[in-house]
Amino acid sequence: MSHRNARLTVHGRQLLVERVASGRPVAHVAAEMGISRATAHKWLRRWRAEGEPGLADRSSKPLTTPHRTPAAMEGRVCDLRRSRKLGPARIGPVLGLPASTVHRILTRHRLNRLAWMDRPTGTVIRRYERERPGELVHVDVKKLGRIPGGGHKVHGREAGRPIRGMGFDYLHSAVDDHSRLAYTEAHGDEKVATCAAFLTRAAAFFADHGITRIERVLTDNAWAYRKGLAWKRALADLGASGKLTRAYRPQTNGKVERFNRTLADEWAYQWPYTSNDERTAALADFLHTYNHHRCHTALGGQPPISRVNNPASQYT
Structure with a gap:
């Protein structure tokens, strides 16, 4: 989703492409739409490489997270949650992690709410839903x-x-x-x-x-x-x-x-x-x-x- 001050939405990017494709200079179209030439060329490159899907918004999520908690440590957090039903404020001191980090780990593994777990076994309850009315x-x-x-x-x-x-x-x-x-x-x-x-x-x-x-x-x-x-x-x-x-x-x-x-x-x-x-x-x-x-x-x-x-x- 575009931020509230964005000059171009998906519709605006399509309009940019149409105006440039009609033969008008990129600099003139960019000035009309209140964007830089670099931005205009960026959307034109994406359009030429990917077509219409290339004009859609992309996720801002990074491709890699070097400082993410190691998988082994995340496993220990999840094990404590399942076996002892402890919350972030109690798991954190045991493993030497901030409570906020423990909470993010539990959220990532869908263990942040005890209601989502079977209390005796600690197994995550799998929710299901049928595809059409009347099926069940x-x-x-x-x-x-x-x-x-x-x-x-x-x-x-x-x-x-x-x-x-x-x-x-x-x-x-x-x-x-x-x-x-x-x-x-x-x-x-x-x-x-x-x-x-x-x-x-x-x-x-x-x-x-x-x-x-x-x-x-x-x-x-x-x-x-x-x-x-x-x-x-x-x-x-x-x-x-x-x-x-x-x-x-x-x-x-x-x-x-x-x-x-x-x-x-x-x-x-x-x-x-x-x-x-x-x-x-x-x-x-x-x-x-x-x-x-x-x-x-x-x-x-x-x-x-x-x-x-x-x-x-x-x-x-």
């Missing part, structure tokens, strides 16, 4: 205590003690891996028939929003997903295959797990609801906001629906 849909169920006229968030810890026998709502959620488009229903159980019916309605919801085919459905190892005949029939009706996560590895199903957290923060505990019906009624508005208006960091600040409408886009 994550499905999960989250239990949420029912509200008997207001819990401790309304009445305080002492007065808001739970009433025995109120039970739970079971939030069945489906999230498209590529677009993060999400659909949720609240039910009174997580039995096979309920899960299968939810999947059918979720597929209809995705079809209404442009995802007409679901290829695979990823779930945890609950009995309904492993053994349920109604669930398998629902998958067959959609022409989709079922896939199970590895046991005790919620990262595999991480997109819907993260959506469950957002669901709790921005809907379930967003307001001091006075009844279960009031909270359930607010679910539809939350889903519309999440899918159509809420900025998503993994999508370059765009809502999920934007990726359904333009699946070829790659956000960074």
Whole structure:
């Protein structure tokens, strides 16, 4: 990207080339555009050698870095990070390096955030994303205590003690891996028939929003997903295959797990609801906001629906 005081952008360089190619002297064109003859000749040489791509900006990154920390030392920094989970301020004194240098090394190796690592093993978690909407849909169920006229968030810890026998709502959620488009229903159980019916309605919801085919459905190892005949029939009706996560590895199903957290923060505990019906009624508005208006960091600040409408886009 050109700096803010640059005399020539890519368009200006193309204009320079066109004027010189028409037969005008380089010095005259350079004076008109407010640049030196040396600069004009530099862009002309690049254009003659590389064509149009030669007029684009180049990286200012140096070809070599003689004073970069040796690879062996970087390896020791990474080993301490993985084995002892230490930060730059503690690794630096151990190895005799400034904390800022340790931080740059950890950033270079994508170890600067513990959230990016599997804490027990120190292995960097590999993030993945499917290439098109509908290629993989994550499905999960989250239990949420029912509200008997207001819990401790309304009445305080002492007065808001739970009433025995109120039970739970079971939030069945489906999230498209590529677009993060999400659909949720609240039910009174997580039995096979309920899960299968939810999947059918979720597929209809995705079809209404442009995802007409679901290829695979990823779930945890609950009995309904492993053994349920109604669930398998629902998958067959959609022409989709079922896939199970590895046991005790919620990262595999991480997109819907993260959506469950957002669901709790921005809907379930967003307001001091006075009844279960009031909270359930607010679910539809939350889903519309999440899918159509809420900025998503993994999508370059765009809502999920934007990726359904333009699946070829790659956000960074």
